[in-house]
Every structure is written in structure tokens, then in C-alpha cells.
Amino acid sequence: MSETAPDVSGLVEYIAKAMVDAPDQVLVKQLEEGDATVLELEVAESDMGKVIGRQGRVVRAMRALLDAVSDRFDKQYELEILE
């Protein structure tokens, strides 16, 4: 089964930009670390709370979405928020 790889950094970037007050300061870097693809998300300091959410709910939801994409494509996508 050949399928195009998902655009996970585009996905994370879209979600982050929709959450924050300063979308132009959203940056997503995609790094390969062993078997995993790590997405490093950087946002304006004042927007940090928005992408993390109360008790980490937002970042957890983004990770749940990435877990589903990981399962679907048999890969490992991880999200890290740079502070």
C-alpha cells in the first residue's frame, strides 16, 4: 500500500496558528530522531498558555491527534513545545 506521508508539521502549524494571538510567530520544525519524527513547536511567549491549555489539555489533544496519525501510517510522530 503506497500512500503519501502526512503533512504533520502543516497540521500542527495550522492548529497552533488558529489558537494563538500572534500566528506569525508560530514556527514548527520537523526533526528525525531515530525512528521518531519530532515536531518542535515554537510560539510567542505570551501564547504559550494557549497551546498548552489548562492542565495541558490542548497539548494533550494535539498529541492524541498525532498518535492517531502515527497509528494510521505506522510511524511515530511526537510533539514538543519549545519554551
Added chain:
Amino acid sequence: MPITDKISAANKIHEFLNVVVNKGGLRLKYRITVDPPLPEERDWERPEILVEFAGPDSAALLARGGALLRALELLALEMLRLPGNEHEKICFDCRNQRSLRIEELRAAANVAAEKVRTSGTPYQFAPMSSRERRIVHLALREYTDLRTESQGEGLRRSVVLYPGNYKSSSPR
């Protein structure tokens, strides 16, 4: 209080889900209904925007207690910047999971009520989201000899059911 512009909110949800499908590669179909008809008179949840999913990857939405379904719902709510008390106006569902979960919570509430009546001691439910706690509180409202409280913080917050005359010794 209704969502001020439901059509614009529905369009934003559509745009978000379109990105999830196209960039995330998940094989999901969805239908967004504004002001969906409700199957029955009910006071515990009256969504103004209903999103129903189908498609080959819809099983993934329901895995782990519907974690992905709730995650997508939460992300949509955050993007729309709806205040907490408006969150129940938007409901993401798949294969009737939401209704089944509500039935499950109401059944658990009834069982707990009988336990508290017989034992005379409080019963603590498992931690739940604010929306689920509200369903439990409402389901137990008809038991006028019992009372409910929410206890704990954040992700550990849960409903506790007391006999009506029970003196709470909780530190909170």
C-alpha cells in the same frame, strides 16, 4: 446564551477538520449540522452544532474511550475561543458514542444512588470532564434525599454523592 454566529463557527470547524483529513491523512468523513433536531426532550445537553463522523478511520476516534473524538472537539472549541460555559453547545459524535456515553453515565448515577441510600455513606465517581460531571449532577437531581458535589482539582476532579443529611468532612 447561543453561539453568536453559528454558520461562521460551523465553517471554522469544517476548515479545521478538512486540515485534519488532508494533512493528517486520516480517512474520516464528517457532517456538520447547525441546530440539529434532538431525539427527545432533554436538559443535559443541547448542542447547537453537531459534528458526526464516519469513514474507515472512525474506529480510531472511538478507541481509548473516545480520546481522539474528545481531542478534536477540544481543539475545535479552543480555536473558536468559546467560553467554558458554551462548550456543550458543540458536540462531536461518532456512531452515537455520545448518546451511549450519556446513557452509561446516567445508569452509573442510578446505581450509585441506590448504593448511597442503602449504605448511608458517600460514593465517589471516577474523575470526569466538566461536561460529564454535569450529566451526573443532572441525573442525580431527581434524588431529593441525596446531594452531589464536585471535588478535587483539574484532571482529578470528580463527583461525590452524599446522603442528604451527611456532614461532609472533606477538607475542601
